[in-house]
Amino acid sequence: MTSTATRPRGARARAAIAAKTLRTDRWWFAPLITVVGLTAWVTYATVRVYLHDWYWVEDFHYLTPFYSPCITDRCVEGAAHFGTILPDWWIIPEAAFTLPFLLLFRLTCYYYRKAYYRSFWLSPPACAVPDGHQSYSGETRFPLLGQNLHRYFFYAAVIISLINSWDAVLAFHSPKGFGFGLGNLILIGNVVMLWAYTISCHSCRHIIGGRLKHFSKHPLRYRAWTGVSWLNVRHMQLAWITLGTLALTDFYVMAVAADWIPDLRFIN
Numbered sequence: 001m002t003s004t005a006t007r008p009r010g011a012r013a014r015a016a017i018a019a020k021t022l023r024t025d026r027w028w029f030a031p032l033i034t035v036v037g038l039t040a041w042v043t044y045a046t047v048r049v050y051l052h053d054w055y056w057v058e059d060f061h062y063l064t065p066f067y068s069p070c071i072t073d074r075c076v077e078g079a080a081h082f083g084t085i086l087p088d089w090w091i092i093p094e095a096a097f098t099l100p101f102l103l104l105f106r107l108t109c110y111y112y113r114k115a116y117y118r119s120f121w122l123s124p125p126a127c128a129v130p131d132g133h134q135s136y137s138g139e140t141r142f143p144l145l146g147q148n149l150h151r152y153f154f155y156a157a158v159i160i161s162l163i164n165s166w167d168a169v170l171a172f173h174s175p176k177g178f179g180f181g182l183g184n185l186i187l188i189g190n191v192v193m194l195w196a197y198t199i200s201c202h203s204c205r206h207i208i209g210g211r212l213k214h215f216s217k218h219p220l221r222y223r224a225w226t227g228v229s230w231l232n233v234r235h236m237q238l239a240w241i242t243l244g245t246l247a248l249t250d251f252y253v254m255a256v257a258a259d260w261i262p263d264l265r266f267i268n
């Protein structure tokens with residue numbers, strides 16, 4: 001409790017309220033739905049990554065983003081666009097180089113931090129609701145100090161988005177040469193959303209428009225910063241949308257690769 005001696009001049013003592021919170025709305029709903037959504041997605045992604053199967057559609061060159069780039073000796077011919085440089089050990093995912101960076105990019109993302117601090121750590125679960133912990137050190141100590149590395153994971157995410165874009169381009173394929181089907185629309189939609197999420201990153205916004213004294217002397221950067229800012233205010237929505245498009249893309253490729261459904265072809 002703040003003593004009278006340490007209390008700022010003019011500040012009043014906190015009211016002695018026994019209730020945990022005076023909020024009567026459904027403040028617990030957002031953290032709850034976040035736990036359910038993130039847990040379901042991580043479970044699906046983990047199972048898929050370790051299935052080691054149904055990630056490549058030979059006829060149409062569809063490659064799921066969960067296995068891109070495919071770099072282990074297990075990768076089927078055609079799916080390994082960058083060569084196979086890792087051994088065929090069950091514990092090593094096909095996309096062993098990119099998955100850790102993608103995970104760290106999302107884990108250190110400003111929005112996801114807010115989401116999982118509130119929902120998993122209850123720190124605090126909502127505004128005007130007490131923290132679930134006795135003490136609070138913020139992000140000043142290891143391991144949370146590492147959240148500051150987010151700007152570097154952003155650069156890795158840009159490279160990975162380029163790889164995913166290349167996968168989407170290579171997928172305009174059929175046994176007759178050029179081809180176009182529903183899978184292409186899904187792959188492209190996913191890539192567009194991934195770029196939107198990546199570019200809407202707070203670090204990207206700073207890279208584009210930060211450290212400038214006068215926007216008037218940098219009209220191009222100002223225009224780019226304005227565009228990034230437009231996306232940035234939608235960062236939370238894009239974070240969730242991309243989880244959805246990633247899972248949808250992976251599931252569609254799996255379903256076609258496993259012959260559960262045929263790909264709907266528009267051309268060839």
Ligand code: FES
Nearest residue numbers: 109110111201202
């Ligand atoms: S702040 Fe979310 S990806 Fe950078």
